[in-house]
Amino acid sequence: xxxxxxxxxxxxxxxxxxxxxxxxxxxxxxxxxxxxxxxxxxxxxxxxxxxxxxxxxxxxxxxxxxxxxxxxxxxxxxxxxxxxxxxxxxxxxxxxxxxxxxxxxxxxxxxxxxxxxxxxxxxxxxxxxxxxxxxxxxxxxxxxxxxxxxxxxxxxxxxxxxxxxxxxxxxxxxxxxxxxxxxxxxxxxxxxxxxxxxxxxxxxxxxxxxxxxxxxxxxxxxxxxxxxxxxxxxxxxxxxxxxxxxxxxxxxxxxxxxxxxxxxxxxxxxxxxx
Amino acid sequence: xxxxxxxxxxxxxxxxxxxxxxxxxxxxxxxxxxxxxxxxxxxxxxxxxxxxxxxxxxxxxxxxxxxxxxxxxxxxxxxxxxxxxxxxxxxxxxxxxxxxxxxxxxxxxxxxxxxxxxxxxxxxxxxxxxxxxxxxxxxxxxxxxxxxxxxxxxxxxxxxxxxxxxxxxxxxxxxxxxxxxxxxxxxxxxxxxxxxxxxxxxxxxxxxxxxxxxxxxxxxxxxxxxxxxxxxxxxxxxxxxxxxxxxxxxxxxxxxxxxxxxxxx
Numbered sequence: 001x002x003x004x005x006x007x008x009x010x011x012x013x014x015x016x017x018x019x020x021x022x023x024x025x026x027x028x029x030x031x032x033x034x035x036x037x038x039x040x041x042x043x044x045x046x047x048x049x050x051x052x053x054x055x056x057x058x059x060x061x062x063x064x065x066x067x068x069x070x071x072x073x074x075x076x077x078x079x080x081x082x083x084x085x086x087x088x089x090x091x092x093x094x095x096x097x098x099x100x101x102x103x104x105x106x107x108x109x110x111x112x113x114x115x116x117x118x119x120x121x122x123x124x125x126x127x128x129x130x131x132x133x134x135x136x137x138x139x140x141x142x143x144x145x146x147x148x149x150x151x152x153x154x155x156x157x158x159x160x161x162x163x164x165x166x167x168x169x170x171x172x173x174x175x176x177x178x179x180x181x182x183x184x185x186x187x188x189x190x191x192x193x194x195x196x197x198x199x200x201x202x203x204x205x206x207x208x209x210x211x212x213x214x215x216x217x218x219x220x221x222x223x224x225x226x227x228x229x230x231x232x233x234x235x236x237x238x239x240x241x242x243x244x245x246x247x248x249x250x251x252x253x254x255x256x257x258x259x260x261x262x263x264x265x266x267x268x269x270x271x272x273x274x
Numbered sequence: 275x276x277x278x279x280x281x282x283x284x285x286x287x288x289x290x291x292x293x294x295x296x297x298x299x300x301x302x303x304x305x306x307x308x309x310x311x312x313x314x315x316x317x318x319x320x321x322x323x324x325x326x327x328x329x330x331x332x333x334x335x336x337x338x339x340x341x342x343x344x345x346x347x348x349x350x351x352x353x354x355x356x357x358x359x360x361x362x363x364x365x366x367x368x369x370x371x372x373x374x375x376x377x378x379x380x381x382x383x384x385x386x387x388x389x390x391x392x393x394x395x396x397x398x399x400x401x402x403x404x405x406x407x408x409x410x411x412x413x414x415x416x417x418x419x420x421x422x423x424x425x426x427x428x429x430x431x432x433x434x435x436x437x438x439x440x441x442x443x444x445x446x447x448x449x450x451x452x453x454x455x456x457x458x459x460x461x462x463x464x465x466x467x468x469x470x471x472x473x474x475x476x477x478x479x480x481x482x483x484x485x486x487x488x489x490x491x492x493x494x495x496x497x498x499x500x501x502x503x504x505x506x507x508x509x510x511x512x513x514x515x516x517x518x519x520x521x522x523x524x525x526x527x528x529x530x531x532x533x534x535x536x537x538x539x
Contacts, residue, residue, distance in 0.1 A: 030369035037370070054389065109285035120509060121502030122464040125479070128471070128486040129494055132309070208378050212468060215384075216483070223381070227472075230384040242381045249378055 053233035064236035065243065071225075072244050078221040080248050082138065082210040086145025087252060090202055094150050095195065098157025112158050119151040124212060131217040141213040141221070148209035149202035156198025160191035189264070196260040203256045207249035222248070312492030321496035328481070328500050335477040336504055338394055338469065339462035342401025343508065346458060350406050351451075354413030368414065375411065379403045380468055387473035397469035397477075404465040405458035412454025416447030445520070452516040459512045463505040478504070 038058050044050075045057040052060060065072065101107040127144050134140035164187050172182045214223030222245045229237035294314050300306070301313045308316060321328065357363045357371075382403070386396035420443050428438045470479030478501045485493040 027369075029365045030373075033366040033370050034373075106285060106289070109283075110289040113286050114290075120460060121498075121505055122460075122467055124464055125467055125482055125498045125501050128483045129491060132486050132489065132491075204376070204378075208380050211378065211381055212471075215472060226381060227384050230388045233388065235385065235388075238385060242377070245381050246377045250376060253376065 053235055056236040056239065061236050061239045061243070064234075065240035068237060068240065072222075072241060075220060075222050075225045075241070076244050076248060079207070079210050079214070079223065079245065080251075082141040082145055082213070082221065083206045083248060083252060086142045086209065087149050087202060087206045089142070090146045090149035090153055091199065093146075094153035094198075094202075095157050098154050098195075099161055101154075101158045102161030108158070108162070112155075115151055115154050115158075119155050123148055123151060124209070127209075127212055128216050131213065136217040136219065141210050141218065144213035145206050145209040148205040152201035152205065153195075153198040156201065157191070157195050160194030160198075161187065163194070164190050192260075192264045196256065196264070199256045199260075200253065203253045204249065206252055207245055211245060308492055309489035310491070312495050316492040317495045317499070320490070320492045321499065324493060324496065328478070328497060331476060331478045331481050331497075332500055332504055334394075335463065335466045335470070335479065335501070338397040338466040338477065339401050339504065340508060341394075342398045342465060343405050343458060343462040345398070346402045346405035346409055347455070350409035350454075351413055354410050354417060357410075358414050358417035364414075364418075371407070371410065375407050379407070380465075383468055383472050387469070392473045392475060396473065397466050400469040401462050401465035404461040408457040408461065409451075409454040412457070413447070413451045416450030416454075417443065419450070420446050448516075448520050452512065452520070455512045455516075456509060459508045460505065462508055463501055467501065 042057045042059060045055060056064075097111075101111050124144075126147060130143045130147070131140045134143055168186055168190060169182075172186045177185065210221065211223030211226070214221040215227055218224040222241050226238050226241045226245070229235070229241060298314050301311060312320075357368050380400070383396070383400050386399045390396040390399065424442055424446065425438070428442045433441065466477065467479030467482070470477040471483055474480045478497050482494050482497050482501070485491075485497060
């Protein structure tokens with residue numbers, strides 16, 4: 001009890017210091033572990049004299065990252081464009097469709113079953129076909145990103161909209177609320193956590209889809225650049241590009257999380273360690 | 275039993291058949307070229323025509339995905355036990371592993387091909403990487419999230435830690451562990467396919483790329499059907515083991531996190 005009071009006191013007095021203390025308490029061990037691994041990596045590479053075409057040291061990767069930043073950045077823009085637009089289309093098509101499916105028995109028996117089946121098979125296997133159909137430029141990558149994001153979003157969306165607990169449904173009916181009010185006030189808020197689970201899954205898939213589409217047929221983008229760099233045995237550049245790719249993925253992921261926090265601040269997933 | 279299943283899925287079967295008939299008629303009527311979209315009948319014909327080669331490549335892709343999958347179980351489950359039962363590892367290693375989960379591991383695939391050549395090794399490693407993290411993270415979650423009441427109850431009976439583990443903690447963790455297995459099973463064929471795209475001269479992924487490069491979309495679809503079948507075999511193998519190992523009724527199984535999650539990574 002005493003410690004809690006002291007903590008609150010600190011919160012009020014100086015926010016930044018208390019944030020630092022909190023960080024010190026919770027995050028210093030994981031951070032130390034990360035730093036330890038990077039130091040170990042650097043030291044081992046130097047000690048064992050591992051040739052840099054096999055595995056470069058972390059410092060060399062960061063140096064290469066800085067040196068080639070303009071080029072990496074231009075490829076980043078290409079991949080980010082594919083990723084974000086493909087993901088956005090998947091959200092715009094997937095979420096409304098999931099609502100339609102949830103409310104129609106026929107669609108649930110057809111589209112839902114079909115999409116669950118398609119979600120279990122490796123959807124990425126269609127990527128070479130999309131490249132042939134839509135060419136080597138932007139369109140085919142966007143379609144692949146859409147394709148790999150669409151199923152998690154649709155399936156989780158349907159799952160969210162159909163699994164309203166009976167008590168909540170009866171309660172809202174007992175108040176005399178009509179269908180539309182029930183949807184906006186009860187069903188939509190109740191479904192949002194599951195919908196966002198799908199959006200997060202889609203966000204993780206998005207950069208992967210773009211990368212793979214660029215491997216199959218592309219002349220720009222981070223995936224293309226990773227392949228070119230490894231082909232040249234320039235592992236420093238390849239790993240630097242992978243770091244950038246991770247950042248693009250994280251940006252999309254945290255955008256989704258940010259919207260989630262805004263839209264469902266009450267949910268238990270938001271209460272602890274966001 | 276069979277009749278009940280048929281009536282329950284009447285609509286699904288009806289619309290599924292309708293879709294295939296419309297698909298077939300549409301392509302025949304408007305003479306859509308095969309490189310745009312193949313006819314269902316054409317897919318079946320190609321499947322039968324090229325069956326020996328498809329089967330041979332299925333064998334290769336199957337070894338890659340099943341091998342990588344089982345290695346990641348063999349390494350992931352013991353490691354998850356270490357992390358779940360060591361306070362030190364949970365505070366140090368666990369957050370780093372969660373952070374690694376957000377790195378698109380598939381992006382490392384070209385590096386593995388460069389390091390380990392065009393044989394099976396890089397495919398094993400890619401499959402392993404894609405399967406390992408879901409298995410490890412779900413197992414840690416399963417082992418660490420035992421309900422307090424259950425734990426107290428087990429301790430109150432005077433059971434020693436080992437008995438508690440075998441009789442209470444492990445059975446309680448199994449549903450969550452199987453969430454990881456199922457997820458990994460979906461990832462396994464994906465990993466093998468992508469590994470073959472980057473550098474390979476055999477396997478279903480390689481064959482898909484060849485077929486679509488030749489504009490033989492009917493053949494490509496036939497191979498994708500086989501690949502999907504391979505993935506489903508692994509998936510249902512996991513489901514069968516789940517039924518055997520957690521025989522208690524579904525409603526009695528503890529609710530699991532991420533049950534509705536479908537994702538590649």
